Amino acid sequence: xxxxxxICNAVLDQEGKPLSTAPGGMPDGIGHxxxxxxxxxxxxxRGERQxxxxxxxxxxxxxxxxxxxxxxxxTRSVFGFFIASGLNMSTxxxxxxxxxxxxxxxxxxxxxxxxxxxxxxxxLNVARDSGGVKDYQxxxxxxWADREADRVENENEWRLSxxxxxxxxxxx
Numbered sequence: 415x416x417x418x419x420x421i422c423n424a425v426l427d428q429e430g431k432p433l434s435t436a437p438g439g440m441p442d443g444i445g446h447x448x449x450x451x452x453x454x455x456x457x458x459x460r461g462e463r464q465x466x467x468x469x470x471x472x473x474x475x476x477x478x479x480x481x482x483x484x485x486x487x488x489t490r491s492v493f494g495f496f497i498a499s500g501l502n503m504s505t506x507x508x509x510x511x512x513x514x515x516x517x518x519x520x521x522x523x524x525x526x527x528x529x530x531x532x533x534x535x536x537x538l539n540v541a542r543d544s545g546g547v548k549d550y551q552x553x554x555x556x557x558w559a560d561r562e563a564d565r566v567e568n569e570n571e572w573r574l575s576x577x578x579x580x581x582x583x584x585x586x
Contacts, residue, residue, distance in 0.1 A: 420445045441475040447549040453494040465504040473520040480521030493556040494526040510569035527559045536580050554586035
């Protein structure tokens with residue numbers, strides 16, 4: 415198996431459109447790159463329901479992947495994208511707290527980057543307009559967003575800082 419590949423655990427139709435999210439116990443997608451791994455979690459849940467349905471499963475999936483990798487001697491960094499059509503601030507606050515806390519069950523500081531669907535689409539447009547994106551550019555952005563959680567005062571500043579970076583994210 416090559417080190418660079420993407421796995422989609424979501425159920426897709428014949429045109430590649432999602433019919434449902436991944437079955438329980440796994441993220442919707444996983445990108446395996448030479449220098450890092452990126453889990454992708456997507457939800458349609460909004461409001462407090464989003465926090466109720468995603469607060470435990472998203473970091474658990476990340477932690478399971480980290481544990482599996484470490485058991486195999488794989489020391490690559492692992493990050494997560496959490497994409498929602500509207501980010502609930504309880505969810506953002508939870509991921510911000512997990513990023514700042516060393517929780518062994520979740521593989522240490524859980525590096526989950528929350529993105530509003532519109533923000534994620536803007537990221538894709540920036541990549542398209544730049545002629546594509548390389549894995550090192552994705553890694554640079556993920557590392558920047560991770561460090562940004564330490565630089566800012568709270569979860570709202572972190573979310574706003576990430577959103578402000580998007581027009582130039584490819585040049586991190």
